[in-house]
Amino acid sequence: MQQIQLPQGMKDTILQECEKKKYLQNTLEQIFESFGYEEIITPTIEYYETYENAFKNIQTTDMYKFFDENGRILTLRTDMTVPIARVCASKFKDSKPPFRYRYTSNVFKVRQKFAGKRSEVTDCGIELIGLDSKSDVQVLCCALEVMKNFKNYTLEIGNVQFFQAACKVVRLSTEEINTLADLIDKKSMVDLKIYLDSLYLSEKIVDFFMHLPFLCGDVNVLDEAYAYCFDESLKEVLDSMKECIQSLNELGCLENVTIDLGKVAHLDYYTGIIFEGYVSGVGTSILSGGRYDCLLKKFGRDLPACGFSVKLDPLIDHVDVQLKKKFILYYPESKQTEAMKQANKLRKEGSVILEPSLNETIYVKEVE
Structure with a gap:
């Protein structure tokens, strides 16, 4: 008899797992609602061109794609930020910002065989649209309120502008920026030094990029980072981050916050602050987000935005639920x-x- 199997990357959630997941979802939704966020539900299926419009270097192999009756390419949504940007630019085009949206939705990405990751996960998150970077502290406070529900958590904060500003001053090409970002993200220090030498940069600039992967730790890292700044624009990014950290400190939210200025992922998406949440015992980040001020413009409405999402599935075994x-x-x-x-x-x-x-x-x- 042929064994009945699930498609690769899919998993059933059953019995007490469902209870724990529902409890976690309700807890997060109550937090988001208390911060003034209103729920949005979008279709599971989007036009492929919606995502193609949003991202320059879209990873088509990560997407589930098929055709409608007219031959247009459809896709299962890979995140909720893009659909919400679409909704904001269309359904709310005549409404005055700011907008505060929250969601709980399943998202889909094709995972490679033996990668050990799920192709369908539940994301629960928020998007604050229409306010500039001064409002980042509001989003971070909401993220920290979520993280308080777990033991031994950390919220890592970086800012892609620190890296981007340096690249702009040096006038690097897009290809050079992407290569540098990849080497810094992977902390491939030998290859990074070889590549920097090939660019014939000054010693001070090379020193900046070589130290960037290691500018991480407690908030005092921000003070240390000033020593490597070779332009005023870099200091301005640090000044902005220190102001945000100071606000978190005054709000009593700094205890589990760390800094990582080497966060340089998704440069075609994030435009400022970027952050990830970690819980002891979970092998990956369970919360991720940041500022993305250029996305809404691609849908016809130029509005700044910041948000984050929480992956519920890895947290099921890390939440204390008093079962009925x-x-x-x-x-x-x-x-x-x-x-x-x-x-x-x-x-x-x-x-x-x-x-x-x-x-x-x-x-x-x-x-x-």
């Missing part, structure tokens, strides 16, 4: 109606399963 009581009510078939009446009363304490029995009396057993 469960009872099994055994009854003889002759007393089914009486048993149902008793079950209705008992459901105020928890869930009740009615189970026929050969015994002549009704009795209840609590499930451990």
Whole structure:
């Protein structure tokens, strides 16, 4: 007999896993709602061109694609930020910003065989659209409120402008910027030095890029970073970050915050602050976000924006849930109606399963 299998990268969520995931979702949604974010639900399917319009270097191999009846390419959404940008630029084109949206939706990415990652995950997040970088602290506070629900967490904060400003001063080409970013992100120090030497840059500029991967740690890293700044524009980025960190400190939210100025991923998307949340025991970031001031413009409405999403599935085993009581009510078939009446009363304490029995009396057993 042929074994029934799931497609690669897919996973069933069952029984107590569902309870934990639902509890986690409700907890996060209550936090987002308390910060004034309103829910948006978008279709699972988008036109491929919607994502093609959003990203310069779209990874088509990561997308589930198919055709509609007219031959246009469709795709399962790979994130929620792009669909929300589309909605904001169309449904709310005549509305005055700022907009505060929240969502809980499944997103899809094709994962390579043996990669060990899921192709369908549930993202729960927010988007703050229409306010500039001075509002970053609001988004960070919301992210930290989420992280407080887990033990031993860290929120890493960086800013892609630090790297971008340096590249702009040096007048590097797009290809050179992408190569540098890849080497810095991977912390490939030998290859990074060889590549920097090939660009014939000054010693001070090379020193900046060589130290960038290691400018990470507690908030004092920001003070250390000033020593490597070879232009005023770099100092301005650090000044902005210090102002944000100072606000977090005054709000009592700095305890689990670290700095990583070597975060240079997704340069065609992020335009400022970038951050990731980590929980002890989970092998990947569970929260990620940042500022993306250029995305909405691609949909016809030039608005700054900042947001983040939380991946619920890796957190299922890291959330403490007080599960509801469960009872099994055994009854003889002759007393089914009486048993149902008793079950209705008992459901105020928890869930009740009615189970026929050969015994002549009704009795209840609590499930451990």
